[in-house]
Amino acid sequence: MGMNSKSKKMMMLLMAAIMVFSLAACSGGKNNASKESANNKPANSAETSEPATPPSADEPGWKSDTSPITFDWYLNFAWFPNKWGVDPTSQYVTKKTGVDINFIVPAGNENEKLNTLIASGKLPDFITLGWYEDGVKKMIEGGLVEPLNKLADEYDPYFFKVADPDKLGWYTQEDGNVYGYPNSSSSPKDYEKYGDTYVSNQTFVVRKDIYEAIGSPDMRTPEGFLNALKAAKEKFPEIDGQPIIPLGLHEFTATGNDSLEGYIQNFLAIPREKDGKLYNRETDPEYVRWLKTLRQANQDGLLAKDIFIDKRPQMEEKIAQGRYFAMLYQRTDFAAQLGTLFQQDPNKIYIAVDGPANTNLDAPQLNGPSISGWTVTLISKDVKDKARAIKFLSYLMSEEGQKDLYLGEKGVSYDTIDGKDQFKPEAFELMNKDRAAFDKEYGSSFTFWMMQNTNITEQWAPKSVEPYKQLEDWTRGKTKSVSEFDLLDPLANSEEGIILGKIKDLRSKNLPKLLMASSETDFDKIWGEYIKKQEDLGLAKVQAFQQTKYEENKKKLGMQ
Numbered sequence: 190m191g192m193n194s195k196s197k198k199m200m201m202l203l204m205a206a207i208m209v210f211s212l213a214a215c216s217g218g219k220n221n222a223s224k225e226s227a228n229n230k231p232a233n234s235a236e237t238s239e240p241a242t243p244p245s246a247d248e249p250g251w252k253s254d255t256s257p258i259t260f261d262w263y264l265n266f267a268w269f270p271n272k273w274g275v276d277p278t279s280q281y282v283t284k285k286t287g288v289d290i291n292f293i294v295p296a297g298n299e300n301e302k303l304n305t306l307i308a309s310g311k312l313p314d315f316i317t318l319g320w321y322e323d324g325v326k327k328m329i330e331g332g333l334v335e336p337l338n339k340l341a342d343e344y345d346p347y348f349f350k351v352a353d354p355d356k357l358g359w360y361t362q363e364d365g366n367v368y369g370y371p372n373s374s375s376s377p378k379d380y381e382k383y384g385d386t387y388v389s390n391q392t393f394v395v396r397k398d399i400y401e402a403i404g405s406p407d408m409r410t411p412e413g414f415l416n417a418l419k420a421a422k423e424k425f426p427e428i429d430g431q432p433i434i435p436l437g438l439h440e441f442t443a444t445g446n447d448s449l450e451g452y453i454q455n456f457l458a459i460p461r462e463k464d465g466k467l468y469n470r471e472t473d474p475e476y477v478r479w480l481k482t483l484r485q486a487n488q489d490g491l492l493a494k495d496i497f498i499d500k501r502p503q504m505e506e507k508i509a510q511g512r513y514f515a516m517l518y519q520r521t522d523f524a525a526q527l528g529t530l531f532q533q534d535p536n537k538i539y540i541a542v543d544g545p546a547n548t549n550l551d552a553p554q555l556n557g558p559s560i561s562g563w564t565v566t567l568i569s570k571d572v573k574d575k576a577r578a579i580k581f582l583s584y585l586m587s588e589e590g591q592k593d594l595y596l597g598e599k600g601v602s603y604d605t606i607d608g609k610d611q612f613k614p615e616a617f618e619l620m621n622k623d624r625a626a627f628d629k630e631y632g633s634s635f636t637f638w639m640m641q642n643t644n645i646t647e648q649w650a651p652k653s654v655e656p657y658k659q660l661e662d663w664t665r666g667k668t669k670s671v672s673e674f675d676l677l678d679p680l681a682n683s684e685e686g687i688i689l690g691k692i693k694d695l696r697s698k699n700l701p702k703l704l705m706a707s708s709e710t711d712f713d714k715i716w717g718e719y720i721k722k723q724e725d726l727g728l729a730k731v732q733a734f735q736q737t738k739y740e741e742n743k744k745k746l747g748m749q
Contacts (some may be wrong), residue, residue: 194259202589226529231430238640244344244345244346244347245346245347246346246347246349246350247347247350247531248347249336249343249347249579249580249583249584249587249589250345250346250576250580250582250583251288251577251580253284253580254287254576254577254580255285255286255287256287257287257289258288258289258291258573258574258577258660259286259288259289259290259291259312259314260288260289260291260313260572260573260577260578260581260638261290261291261293261314261315262290262291262292262293262313262314262315262316262317263292263293263294263306263312263313263315263316263317264292264293264294264317264318264639265295265299265302265303265316265317265318265319265322265324266294266295266299267294267295267297267299267578268531269292269294269298269300269428269449269633270625270628271292271628271629271636272292272638273289273290273292273637274289274290275289275619275629275632276628276629276630276631276632276633276636277597277598277601277602277631277632277633278593278594278597278598278601278602278633278636278637279632279636279637280632280633281593281597281598281601282590282593282594283613284331285593286579286581286584288581293313299318300322300323300324303318303322303324306401307324307327307328307331307333307446307618310333311330311571312328312334312563312569312570312571313331313569313571314517314568314569314571314572314573314578315566315567315568315569315572315578315582315639316328316544316566316567316568317565317566317567317639317665318565319563319564319565320369320371320562320564320565320675320676321561321675321676321678322562323681325368325369325565325567326680328368328567328684329362329368330680333419333569333570333572334368334369334567334568334569334570335367335368335567335568335569335572335575336365336366336368336572337367337368337369337370337567337568337579337582337628338357338366338367338740339366340568340575340576340578340579341583343575343576343578344575344576344579345576345579345580345583347580347583347587348579348582348583348586349367350587351583351586351588352370352583352586352667353374353376353397353588353662355376355377355378355560356370356371356374356376356560356562357370357673358745359376359560359561359745359746360565361516363695367568368589369565369567370375370565370566370582370586370640371560371561371562371563371564371565371696372562372564372565372566372638372639372640372641372642372643373558373562373563373564373638373641373643374558374559374560374561374562374563374642375387375557375558375560375562375643375644375670376560376672376746377560377670377746377747377748379558379644380670382644383644384557384670385665386647387557387558387665388553388557388661388662388664388665388668389555389556389557389664389668390519390520390521390522390556390664391456391519391520391553391555391556391664392450392517392518392519392520392541392660392664393408393456393515393517393540393541393543393544393545394515394516394520394539394540394541394660395417395514395515395516395517395539395540395542396511396513396515396537396538396539396686397536397537397538397539397540398513398536398537399421399424399425399514400417400421400514400540400542402424402425403417403420403421403424404420405542407517407543408542408543408544408545409543409544409545409546409550410546411479411482411485412476414482414486414544414545415482415485415486415489415491417515418435418436418486418489418491418514418515419489419538421433421435421514421515422435422490422491422514425514428510428511428512429510429511430513431510432511432512433493433512433514434491434495434496434507434512434514435486435491435493435512435513435514435515436483436491436492436493436496436513436515436516436517437496437504437507437508437513437515437517437518438489438496438516438517438518438519439452439517439519440499440500440501440504441496441497441498441697441700441701442697443693443694443697444693444694444696445693445696445697445699445700446525446697447519448518449480449700450471450515451515451556452663452698453479453517453545454470454473454476455478455554455555455556456472456517456544456545456546456553456555457473457475457476457479457545457546457547457553458546458547458551458554459475459476459547460554461474461671461674462739466736467735467736469730469732469743472720475547475548477682477716478548479545480703480712480716481709481712482532482545483704484703484704484705484706484709484712487704487705488707488708492731493516495507498702501522503578504523505523505525505526505596506529508523508526508539509526509529509530511530511537513539514538515544517544517545519560519575520541520657520660520661523539524624524657525624525625527656527660528621528622528623528624528655528656528657530656531655531656532622535655535656538656539656539660540654540656540659541660541664542661542663542664552666552667554667554669555654555664555667555668555669555714556668556669556671557620557668557669557671557719558643559670559671559672559675560672560675560746561672561675562595563674564639566582566639566640568582582640585639585640586640586642588645590640591640591641591642591645591646592610592646594633594635594636594640595633595634595635595641595646595649596610596611596612596633596634596649597631597632597634599618599635600728601631602616602631602632602633602634603616603633603649609649609698610649611649611651612634612651616631616633617651619631621654621657645653654716672742672744672746673739673742673743674739674742675742676738676740676742677735677738677739678735679714679731679735683732684730685727685731688726688727688728688730688731689731691725692726692727692728692731695719695722695723695726696719698714701738702715703715703716703719705717706710721747
């Protein structure tokens with residue numbers, strides 16, 4: 190999922206205040222709650238009898254039935270470490286609405302788990318996955334999920350009060366139905382309203398003490414960049430007895446590398462379109478110039494072998510040890526480690542600085558929140574109670590639900606202090622110091638982020654504190670809306686999708702080869718063959734498909 194998907198969005202939108210999730214790896218555990226609730230299901234539940242009074246569009250539907258029910262909720266994120274009902278926030282929501290949740294989280298490869306569920310034809314009650322995942326289209330096309338608009342019409346018209354019409358419009362399928370609702374989503378209208386508060390997740394960071402020790406050099410040009418990596422390695426060959434890693438990148442995956450695709454292209458302010466036509470950013474001379482710079486870095490012994498093989502858990506460990514000098518990386522992905530470093534020594538933290546730039550030294554154009562959001566949540570055809578499911582979804586989307594999951598229960602994680610509803614100081618302190626412990630002790634600040642809407646919760650968000658604030662502030666004013674470039678990719682099993690899959694596979698094999706090329710001549714040869722092979726595979730077909738989608742997107746967003 191190169192530039193067209195994951196990097197552009199994945200965690201991009203985990204952006205509220207500094208509320209950072211502890212992204213520890215974990216495996217899902219099952220509890221017996223779902224069995225119990227199935228046995229003592231109230232006789233008057235929506236499946237078994239017609240509601241006596243028609244549902245109201247003005248009154249939250251969930252209030253009409255708060256009897257106990259447990260929903261199974263699948264999250265397509267193996268790293269999600271929390272369970273519902275452990276912390277006071279989720280307990281409070283269950284006490285209030287009657288809804289208990291049994292999370293199902295894949296133990297290993299998310300796509301395998303999701304594909305197995307889809308193939309079985311039987312899905313858990315709720316499903317949350319990245320909007321860019323192929324599974325979204327597969328579930329819709331396979332008729333495995335309920336149209337939210339139809340559920341709302343029948344059981345909970347209040348849904349339309351709390352849903353954003355622009356987001357419903359964006360996610361409306363060709364059959365006129367909406368099957369998923371996004372979290373962390375910001376429409377072009379939201380940009381007009383809140384745009385100046387938006388921050389990006391994309392940063393170039395350096396270890397503060399090392400950077401200052403080598404004279405805080407300008408790293409925007411290839412020469413300055415290489416010299417800084419060299420100086421850091423010469424002056425600090427080892428960090429606590431372990432070799433320094435001069436440059437950290439996102440992991441190399443089966444489809445490419447986020448840092449070496451959309452990320453660095455955004456830093457170089459490479460346009461996404463020219464005169465209404467999508468632009469192939471990969472062929473831009475500025476991009477090639479920087480890939481060659483990284484090739485030179487490798488030749489000079491400035492790219493550690495680690496970066497070609499490490500996965501996220503290994504990287505988190507090395508970040509916590511402060512072993513990287515510089516990183517082109519998402520700031521929320523290492524926030525937990527940054528907090529740890531800050532506790533140990535405020536000088537050994539990572540700070541954002543101006544990184545790789547184009548020849549004109551233009552400011553980066555970083556991804557801001559987009560209308561697609563980060564994840565979408567769907568309700569399956571197998572849901573055990575349609576009415577309760579849509580009503581609970583509406584509750585989570587409403588300002589009340591947002592406040593409950595963000596601030597938690599009054600008197601527990603927040604209070605009215607100085608006339609403003611805000612986190613209690615001890616809760617806020619733990620949140621910044623040890624996010625994993627905060628999740629279990631309080632469970633607020635979107636420990637459960639499935640429906641988070643940062644535009645609503647901004648009103649209660651505390652001011653960011655260090656060491657997170659500096660990274661956030663650095664991205665202000667460099668952040669752009671990229672909504673119209675979302676949802677451009679074909680379905681994986683379509684003709685164009687198969688071609689795109691092959692191109693991504695090719696990219697994942699060629700990026701390391703390019704960086705490890707023994708000379709510039711060698712690089713040029715590999716590059717030439719790579720570009721030609723893309724054309725031979727049918728790149729033009731994929732581009733034509735994406736161009737059509739792009740034009741449809743602009744119409745949907747009223748940009749034509």
